[in-house]
Amino acid sequence: MIVKNAVYQFVNENDRIRIIYTSTHEDLCAYVHLEAMLVVPVMESISMIEKDLESNNLVEIMDPFFQIIEDSSLSEVVRRKREKSWGIIQQYWEPRKIELINCSTRMPLFRQISEHCNISIMTVRRMFSRFWQRGMTPNACILDYSNSGAPGKEKSFSVKTGKPRMARKKDDSLGINADDQVKKQFEVVINKYYRTKQRKSLYAVYLQLLEDFYSVPVKENGEMRRILQNPSNVPTYGQFYYWFKKNDNPGLNIKKRAGDKEYELTSRPILGDARMEAPGPGFRYQIDATPNDLHIVSEIDRNKLIGRPVIYTIIDVYSRMITGVYVGLEENSWSGAMMVLDSMVADKAELCAQYGIPIDNEIWPSSQLPEVIIADRGEMKGHGVENLISSFKVTIENTSPYRGDLKGIVERLFRTINEKMRTFLPGGIMKDFRKRGDPDYRLEAKLTLSEARKIVFLAAIEHNLGSIDEYPLTPDMLRDNVRPIPLEIWNWGIANQKGCLRKVDQLTFRLGILPRGKATMSRGAVIFHKLEYGASELLAEDNHLKVAENKVDVVYDPRNLRNIYMLKPDGGGSILLNLLDKNEAYANFSLEDVLEMNKKRGVLKRSADEDQLAISVQLHQEIKKIAKAATKATNGQLDTMVSNAKRLRNIRENRAEEKATQRKKETLISPPVSNDKLADVISFPDTIVDSTSNSSTKESMIDLIRRRRNERPKE
Numbered sequence: 001m002i003v004k005n006a007v008y009q010f011v012n013e014n015d016r017i018r019i020i021y022t023s024t025h026e027d028l029c030a031y032v033h034l035e036a037m038l039v040v041p042v043m044e045s046i047s048m049i050e051k052d053l054e055s056n057n058l059v060e061i062m063d064p065f066f067q068i069i070e071d072s073s074l075s076e077v078v079r080r081k082r083e084k085s086w087g088i089i090q091q092y093w094e095p096r097k098i099e100l101i102n103c104s105t106r107m108p109l110f111r112q113i114s115e116h117c118n119i120s121i122m123t124v125r126r127m128f129s130r131f132w133q134r135g136m137t138p139n140a141c142i143l144d145y146s147n148s149g150a151p152g153k154e155k156s157f158s159v160k161t162g163k164p165r166m167a168r169k170k171d172d173s174l175g176i177n178a179d180d181q182v183k184k185q186f187e188v189v190i191n192k193y194y195r196t197k198q199r200k201s202l203y204a205v206y207l208q209l210l211e212d213f214y215s216v217p218v219k220e221n222g223e224m225r226r227i228l229q230n231p232s233n234v235p236t237y238g239q240f241y242y243w244f245k246k247n248d249n250p251g252l253n254i255k256k257r258a259g260d261k262e263y264e265l266t267s268r269p270i271l272g273d274a275r276m277e278a279p280g281p282g283f284r285y286q287i288d289a290t291p292n293d294l295h296i297v298s299e300i301d302r303n304k305l306i307g308r309p310v311i312y313t314i315i316d317v318y319s320r321m322i323t324g325v326y327v328g329l330e331e332n333s334w335s336g337a338m339m340v341l342d343s344m345v346a347d348k349a350e351l352c353a354q355y356g357i358p359i360d361n362e363i364w365p366s367s368q369l370p371e372v373i374i375a376d377r378g379e380m381k382g383h384g385v386e387n388l389i390s391s392f393k394v395t396i397e398n399t400s401p402y403r404g405d406l407k408g409i410v411e412r413l414f415r416t417i418n419e420k421m422r423t424f425l426p427g428g429i430m431k432d433f434r435k436r437g438d439p440d441y442r443l444e445a446k447l448t449l450s451e452a453r454k455i456v457f458l459a460a461i462e463h464n465l466g467s468i469d470e471y472p473l474t475p476d477m478l479r480d481n482v483r484p485i486p487l488e489i490w491n492w493g494i495a496n497q498k499g500c501l502r503k504v505d506q507l508t509f510r511l512g513i514l515p516r517g518k519a520t521m522s523r524g525a526v527i528f529h530k531l532e533y534g535a536s537e538l539l540a541e542d543n544h545l546k547v548a549e550n551k552v553d554v555v556y557d558p559r560n561l562r563n564i565y566m567l568k569p570d571g572g573g574s575i576l577l578n579l580l581d582k583n584e585a586y587a588n589f590s591l592e593d594v595l596e597m598n599k600k601r602g603v604l605k606r607s608a609d610e611d612q613l614a615i616s617v618q619l620h621q622e623i624k625k626i627a628k629a630a631t632k633a634t635n636g637q638l639d640t641m642v643s644n645a646k647r648l649r650n651i652r653e654n655r656a657e658e659k660a661t662q663r664k665k666e667t668l669i670s671p672p673v674s675n676d677k678l679a680d681v682i683s684f685p686d687t688i689v690d691s692t693s694n695s696s697t698k699e700s701m702i703d704l705i706r707r708r709r710n711e712r713p714k715e
Helices: 046-054 076-092 095-099 103-117 122-135 179-196 200-214 237-248 252-258 259-266 333-347 348-353 384-392 404-424 450-464 475-479 488-494 504-511 536-546 581-586 591-637 644-649 650-666 695-710
Strands: 007-010 016-023 029-031 042-045 058-061 215-220 223-228 284-291 304-306 310-316 321-327 373-375 397-398 516-522 525-528 530-532 551-557 560-567 576-581
Touching: 007 046, 016 122, 029 122, 046 384, 076 103, 076 122, 076 488, 095 103, 103 122, 103 397, 122 644, 179 237, 200 215, 200 237, 223 695, 237 581, 252 551, 284 333, 304 348, 310 373, 321 333, 321 450, 321 695, 333 384, 333 475, 333 581, 384 397, 404 450, 404 516, 450 488, 475 591, 525 551, 530 560, 530 581, 576 581
Parallel strands: 284 373, 373 397
Antiparallel strands: 007 016, 007 058, 016 029, 029 042, 215 223, 284 310, 310 321, 516 525, 516 551, 525 530, 530 576, 551 560, 560 576
């Protein structure tokens, strides 16, 4: 809706206008431009203005001329001139508004006002222009006497000003003034050479000024170079330095030379502290991770160096108490964040007992969920944190990169812990003392990961029981004699300040922050990434048959897939699943390892399928070849005179006959194969033997055959 006297700005042109007249029944309005010296009202349809507003081409802005001026602050002359102008405007603006807006009647009316009031027509135009532009109020008629004398504006001189130069020749010039042209040159070189990432010195920029604007190119020995024209007619470094300091913009210089992040980190205005956003314990936690300034050795073999561990810490903004700590080899990732979040809700007495540190719960009482966790987009960004937000109603605020100042409390804590560990422990990083010939501090590493964890836990306990420098104790804390100790501030805040700490079961919390996936239920086994899991609860009373869907939701730890949790479909809890014995070989592998092995298994299977495909094609061709030959042979022997009924009637007898034949061929005990050679052919005499010949002749013939048989060589 268009409102009279409202100020709008065109986004594309950066032109500001003020509405001085509206008529809804005519769908018309009039506006004037605020930047013009003598304005001319412009008529426009209201619907067109509203269309520009809807398309965001025109936006409403604050009135730039609005100010509260008390009459007591105005001189008598200013008040008298204001009343005179206001009286003329009142006489003509309301009664004859349409004539003043209309372009065809405006100038005749201005002439009439000029003659009637005995003032010039230019004075009338300026009077109405000021009235329209500045809000159409009596104070809009005040003249700009505050600008008299041009305060803040620089003067121009026709002769050289300032102290004369001490050393100059008679024919040398006195120098030059820093006029508008010279100041423009200063501005150009400062923006071009000083406000850059190269971070040039101011004197180097001054030399660049002389090279760009006060030198001429000459050619010497075939090369182009620039020489200074006249050293006496150039601005001095003192002039350049004076105008640079006079128009200096330190914030812009830092942003251009070091970057916006450096400005926000080191030079932005600081008007509060982090505790202003946390009225009590548990409102805001800060989480961060950093490599520890300590090298450690392997627990399996102390001869092996494994680098630096990573420390994850969570700290309460209000009390400065450390509420969670983890030391491991996981880089800035959700895997490491899960561990420190788990320590945040853990019972600290039980947690410290794992590392041989006996404490009472009163020493470290924090084991609750906060309302907000502030992170830096490293470990608390991704799909894993969504469960933390949705399941436990914890707000995650991620800071922009390289803005450690937004988590200054936890960043300062890291420096304190690292200073203690690297100073007293072997293998500590001594950055400032590493010189040529010094021993390598990495070779001095002696502690294992578990030993480093114990030391960090002890440092966290010391911090919670130690004094905090410059903690802003409130009057109520001073009244109750609360010392600046995190534990005392925490206990006092729990008792006296409103808080939003929430207790949560550790197993429930783990199931909420661990990643989830889909598994398949098949005959009592749960298959997840081709690994099979089981539980006695699934087999009792055939519960696996009662699952409504084949797919089930599971919660798993990606670092070890020995066990997973299956979420019950009705939301009534979870079931712990153990890896079946046939997949026990994969018990200590991570999800990445299992996925890689599944990938390799698939590659091998595809390779085998490709070979099988080539064999199948050849086999198919051989089968068709055999079938074709068999068809041809059968068709060649087929007796067409035998009816189909007769052929079908004799199947049983034919089968028995064929079976007998095949049994003879398929016997497993075959008769021995004789290696004897054929006997030599014996030639008989051509004489005809008479049947009446005596028996002696027959016997001699038989003997001859026997002898020949015995003479055959034995194999």
